[in-house]
Amino acid sequence: MARNRNVGIIGIGQTRHSSHREDVNQPEMIHEAVALALEDAGMTRDDIDCVVHGNMELFEMVHQPDMWHVIGDGAYGKPGYRLTTGGTTGATLVCAADTLVASGLYDVVLAVGFEKLQEGHTTGGITNMADPLWGRELQTGALTGMAAAAVIEEFGAERAKHAAMKMRVIMDRHAMLNPNAHRQFGFTEDMIPTMVENVPPLVGELRLVHMCSQSDGACAMIFASEDVAKKRCPNPAWMMDHVTVHREETFNLFGNVEEITTMRYAATKLYERNGITDPLRQIDVFEMYDPSSWWGLDWIREFFLLDGDRHLRMVENEEIGMDGLIPINPSGGVVATNPIGATAMIRVAEAALQVRGAAGAHQVKKEVNLALASGFGGTLWTVLVLLSKNPPVLKEERP
Amino acid sequence: MTRRAAICAVAQTIFERDKWFQRVQGMGWEVVESLIKSTGLDFSEDRGIKQVVTVSDDVFDARTISDSAMTDAVGAHYRCEEKVSQDGAQAVSYALAVVLSGHQDVVMIVGHCKESQGQSRNMVTHLAFDPFFTRPVGLDYLAAAGLQARAYMDKSRVTPEQLAEVVVRSRGNAAKNPKLESLPPVTAGEVLASPMLADPIREFMACPVTDGAIGLIIASEERARELTDKPVWITGVGCCYDSFFLGDRDLAGNFPLRRAAQSAYRMAGIENAATQVDLVELSDPYAYQLPMWAEGLGLCEDGGGGAWLAGGGPDKARVNLSGGGLAGTPMILGGLTRVAEAALQLRGEAGQRQAKGVRRAAAHGVTGPAGQLQTVVILER
Numbered sequence: 001m002a003r004n005r006n007v008g009i010i011g012i013g014q015t016r017h018s019s020h021r022e023d024v025n026q027p028e029m030i031h032e033a034v035a036l037a038l039e040d041a042g043m044t045r046d047d048i049d050c051v052v053h054g055n056m057e058l059f060e061m062v063h064q065p066d067m068w069h070v071i072g073d074g075a076y077g078k079p080g081y082r083l084t085t086g087g088t089t090g091a092t093l094v095c096a097a098d099t100l101v102a103s104g105l106y107d108v109v110l111a112v113g114f115e116k117l118q119e120g121h122t123t124g125g126i127t128n129m130a131d132p133l134w135g136r137e138l139q140t141g142a143l144t145g146m147a148a149a150a151v152i153e154e155f156g157a158e159r160a161k162h163a164a165m166k167m168r169v170i171m172d173r174h175a176m177l178n179p180n181a182h183r184q185f186g187f188t189e190d191m192i193p194t195m196v197e198n199v200p201p202l203v204g205e206l207r208l209v210h211m212c213s214q215s216d217g218a219c220a221m222i223f224a225s226e227d228v229a230k231k232r233c234p235n236p237a238w239m240m241d242h243v244t245v246h247r248e249e250t251f252n253l254f255g256n257v258e259e260i261t262t263m264r265y266a267a268t269k270l271y272e273r274n275g276i277t278d279p280l281r282q283i284d285v286f287e288m289y290d291p292s293s294w295w296g297l298d299w300i301r302e303f304f305l306l307d308g309d310r311h312l313r314m315v316e317n318e319e320i321g322m323d324g325l326i327p328i329n330p331s332g333g334v335v336a337t338n339p340i341g342a343t344a345m346i347r348v349a350e351a352a353l354q355v356r357g358a359a360g361a362h363q364v365k366k367e368v369n370l371a372l373a374s375g376f377g378g379t380l381w382t383v384l385v386l387l388s389k390n391p392p393v394l395k396e397e398r399p
Numbered sequence: 400m401t402r403r404a405a406i407c408a409v410a411q412t413i414f415e416r417d418k419w420f421q422r423v424q425g426m427g428w429e430v431v432e433s434l435i436k437s438t439g440l441d442f443s444e445d446r447g448i449k450q451v452v453t454v455s456d457d458v459f460d461a462r463t464i465s466d467s468a469m470t471d472a473v474g475a476h477y478r479c480e481e482k483v484s485q486d487g488a489q490a491v492s493y494a495l496a497v498v499l500s501g502h503q504d505v506v507m508i509v510g511h512c513k514e515s516q517g518q519s520r521n522m523v524t525h526l527a528f529d530p531f532f533t534r535p536v537g538l539d540y541l542a543a544a545g546l547q548a549r550a551y552m553d554k555s556r557v558t559p560e561q562l563a564e565v566v567v568r569s570r571g572n573a574a575k576n577p578k579l580e581s582l583p584p585v586t587a588g589e590v591l592a593s594p595m596l597a598d599p600i601r602e603f604m605a606c607p608v609t610d611g612a613i614g615l616i617i618a619s620e621e622r623a624r625e626l627t628d629k630p631v632w633i634t635g636v637g638c639c640y641d642s643f644f645l646g647d648r649d650l651a652g653n654f655p656l657r658r659a660a661q662s663a664y665r666m667a668g669i670e671n672a673a674t675q676v677d678l679v680e681l682s683d684p685y686a687y688q689l690p691m692w693a694e695g696l697g698l699c700e701d702g703g704g705g706a707w708l709a710g711g712g713p714d715k716a717r718v719n720l721s722g723g724g725l726a727g728t729p730m731i732l733g734g735l736t737r738v739a740e741a742a743l744q745l746r747g748e749a750g751q752r753q754a755k756g757v758r759r760a761a762a763h764g765v766t767g768p769a770g771q772l773q774t775v776v777i778l779e780r
Binding site for chain 2: 001002003004025051054056057058059061062063064065066067068069070071075076077078079080081082083084085086092095096098099100102103104105125126128129131132243244245246247248249262265377378379398399
């Protein structure tokens, strides 16, 4: 990606995520994350040049919530942007903050993503994204058994169901190490056969524990120009690149078009631009937006451009675990924690913590030089963000 | 600033009271079709439009992720699309940043809104207030504007009769703007006799409910030279939030607009807006906002709005020759429409409303209760 100047992540703050943050209102919850990010960056509100804000309005039914939230994010007297793209919002905010700093218009940008899903009706809110004439009668929020059905069809029910549940157990094992994670069950390997049969189904083989949570929480990140980042932070995580890929809303309704997933499309583009020929080895950690363990399982193949059953074997052999070939979601992922407007930002924030070696109990063992984070939203949209321990070398290039 | 960005094309549907015959996608496509036709751009991976910035609102559309309805209509299938959920002038600032960052060299902006879909615009803006203190007392943007109008009129000695003349002038100018469904001409007496909405704002002093879509192509200097022979350069941008609770703010004080204007002027090298800007398009969904924002933009002195109106300030400073917000602009598209109008003037394509010798223009957008977020964009040819 061509860039005018480098951008470093120098401050990260997350609230405690839970199903009911009844102890705080929206701006108070946002302030928790913002205060932590400022503390992490050794900054005060005065150091911030611009605030970027986002969530999904129809969940809490607050119109233009950035207005009320100036109390919590500190945007009073400052410029600010509000960008929203559904589930990808948090990642879009990261891309926007990168863009605004790289442009030279602002040196230090604070990005804030949040959701307080307890205050609304999540599945109703998501159902409301379907076209009122064509799809709204059919949509069941984000709940779909399609991914499960596809994996089962390809690999057989027994293997597929076991792999998806194993994926879920590994994510929970990671979440147990993350003090901010919303859901920490303490699942163990030996529970898998029982869980495969007995966890209540939601839609087809998509079962209750496979599905992401509804969480309250906020995430804040501070992005700075190379000059400021180097001055203020001993170990910034650097923005290497990002790719956003949207697609039309009808999900290839008539099935008459050969299609590539947005995940594979985005990954192909990102790897090409950054000289990544062997992503499983060149990328050190991946924070994936896994809305369900079935999607998470299926998308490993897409994001790493794999064929056949390699992705299933990666899960079966625990190559995605903390000590594995490519640790996926050391944070526990979205199945553990999902305040939607913050969720995709948390992926980037967690990837940045891994790059900075600051993830605490869920820091992966190996050195992290390159980290990948994904966002998911809308009608199967993908945002991919690539972070690096070293700032990219800027060269004259056309976008 | 080493890189530069320019507006290369402008497109707009007719803005009208109720586009019952068209869905949002149809409105958006009308704009997109015009933009690609006038620039020759396509959506190819090499030289095409690879980034789209949309402007819309989930609550106005009564649809979660309102941009998901637009993906194919705006050519964003397998491309980057990002939605700015604020006044559309913010999308112009953001698109400028995209080009200056080097990430993309061509950005298309498409904004849409069908205000007619809701039972009441006030029901939408009521939801912008916090559920604890301000929502229970029934505030919406109109009521907040009423409080601000009263405070401002007291401060700057603006009379209801003057505001009635602001409306008469707006409708006169709008009659020369073919992109607007016409509003009947009114006399000052008729304005003052129109029903009271939120004291002192009367029905004709508020923008009518409006549907429409509007868009721009913004490109790097190199690409702009290929796409148009009349590039309009974006030479300054600024925006600023005021605080939220109306009681915490000096409602008549113009704090955020002054600050937004300062940043934009500094970037564009403007020291005195009153003499160095040839034309102004400002977002005035309510009549009192024309003189009030004129003060904030530095077209007249602080507290001098009444005298400025009395002295024919709006015509001298060439403010809102398009008719402005009062003539009917969907609220969230206000600033984007003002930018588009200013760009048409700078390109010499403003038809009957064309002003002579316009080399530099200021466009203004506003979001939130009583002008909480203000945006200023400076354009030059």
